[in-house]
Amino acid sequence: MKWGMTCAVFAAGIVVGALAMHERSWQSARAGDADAVGARLHRIEDQLAIERLLMQYGAALDSRDFAAYSQLFAANGSWSGGLGTFKGPATIKAAMEKAFSAPSAPSPPWRASRPRRSPGATRTRSSRKTAAGNS
Secondary structure (H helix, E strand, C coil), rough: CCCHHHHHHHHHHHHHHHHHHHHHHHHHHHHCHHHHHHHHHHHHHHHHHHHHHHHHHHHHCCCCHHHHHHHHCCCCEEEECCCCEEEEEHHHHHHHHHHHHCCCCCCCCCCCCCCCCCCCCCEEEEEEEHHHHCC
16 A cells, blocks of 8 residues: 555656646747747748658659759759759750650669569469479
8 A cells, every 4th residue: 555655646746747847848938939949940841841842843753744843953953863963954854854755765763673463463383383493
């Protein structure tokens, strides 16, 4: 019984201490931490802008709108990838148009290089033996 009461008092002390710390930090934020709140808000807005930009990159590429895609880059911005490095919106646009319109262009680096089996395909007895190393 004594042990249970000690645990209850200890737990109550932790809760009261946590509430006091929370109230103190809330008062501090209200009293004059506007700069810290402003900095946090600015960081969140920046993060959202970056996420929005990444979504715009994807949407423009998916729709093959290379003019819109290239305008997402700064005037001195550069694109680097498997096709090379291109600087400036006009050069980036030309590179994307060339890469996506050339019939003999290599597959983009993000595609799988090996053929995939169709979902309904099954292996034959001979292909299972070959795969397992049995001749």
